[in-house]
Amino acid sequence: MRRKRMHSILTHIALIIVVFLLISPILVALTKSTQTRAQVYHFPPVLGFGSSMIQNYAAAWNDFHLGMYMKNSLIIAMVVTVAKTVLSMLAGMAIVYFDFPLKNAIFYFVLFTLMMPTQILIIALFNLMSNFGLGNTYAALTMPFLASATGVFLFRQHFSSISPHLADAARVDGAGPIRFMWSVLIPMSWNTIAALGLIQFIYMWNQYLWPLVIIRQNARQVVQVGLRSMTAQQDVTNWGIVMAGAVLAMLPPLLIFIGLQEQFTKGFVLGKEK
Numbered sequence: 001m002r003r004k005r006m007h008s009i010l011t012h013i014a015l016i017i018v019v020f021l022l023i024s025p026i027l028v029a030l031t032k033s034t035q036t037r038a039q040v041y042h043f044p045p046v047l048g049f050g051s052s053m054i055q056n057y058a059a060a061w062n063d064f065h066l067g068m069y070m071k072n073s074l075i076i077a078m079v080v081t082v083a084k085t086v087l088s089m090l091a092g093m094a095i096v097y098f099d100f101p102l103k104n105a106i107f108y109f110v111l112f113t114l115m116m117p118t119q120i121l122i123i124a125l126f127n128l129m130s131n132f133g134l135g136n137t138y139a140a141l142t143m144p145f146l147a148s149a150t151g152v153f154l155f156r157q158h159f160s161s162i163s164p165h166l167a168d169a170a171r172v173d174g175a176g177p178i179r180f181m182w183s184v185l186i187p188m189s190w191n192t193i194a195a196l197g198l199i200q201f202i203y204m205w206n207q208y209l210w211p212l213v214i215i216r217q218n219a220r221q222v223v224q225v226g227l228r229s230m231t232a233q234q235d236v237t238n239w240g241i242v243m244a245g246a247v248l249a250m251l252p253p254l255l256i257f258i259g260l261q262e263q264f265t266k267g268f269v270l271g272k273e274k
Contacts, residue, residue: 033240072221096159
């Protein structure tokens with residue numbers, strides 16, 4: 001019993017240390033976001049909270065227009081998340097419940113696109129958006145991301161685990177494909193929907209390179225580029241203001257993760273069991 005108790009104590013100490021190391025960047029950002037420029041650059045470092053919390057957050061929100069950038073990112077992330085989820089669900093249902101030529105080949109081709117990151121396509125995407133006259137628009141920020149190979153794979157795996165007898169019963173009752181999806185598949189897929197939605201929202205919220213390339217007006221720019229511009233617009237960077245902006249930028253994805261944490265975990269647990 002003494003050995004087990006000692007092992008449990010050491011395990012908890014190790015876990016506490018790991019958790020502290022993981023959250024230490026956030027703790028540093030929180031404390032620095034309340035400090036003045038002098039306190040940030042002071043040596044030895046000031047570890048506690050400073051005296052400029054309200055000023056830093058107000059400057060980040062108003063002077064550097066972080067609220068506008070966050071609004072743009074929120075709109076783009078919500079549009080892409082909803083569109084990706086719907087299109088992925090329709091594609092997954094088509095692959096599982098419909099028979100058409102080269103179905104498996106198409107599915108494997110979709111999976112192959114997972115190995116093609118956006119960065120290697122950025123020049124082609126830029127030319128395509130420019131030829132369509134969509135440069136410097138919200139459409140340019142959303143259209144290249146409306147399809148998701150990850151989403152198609154998740155829904156295909158999830159729908160494959162659902163008994164095919166449900167589809168037969170719905171067909172006998174006269175339900176069409178959309179009715180079957182709305183009344184049967186969606187109620188049985190909330191965990192997968194939440195998991196995919198959370199992943200896609202955070203992915204779009206953290207977009208930096210593509211908006212930096214395709215958007216030229218600050219009024220349509222996203223929050224990650226806005227955070228970078230906060231350092232470029234200052235002769236001597238006030239890291240207290242920059243950290244305040246970083247903390248504000250963390251809040252929307254953090255709140256969504258907290259709200260969908262249970263569904264997110266269940267969705268991936270079910271995915272592993274399949």
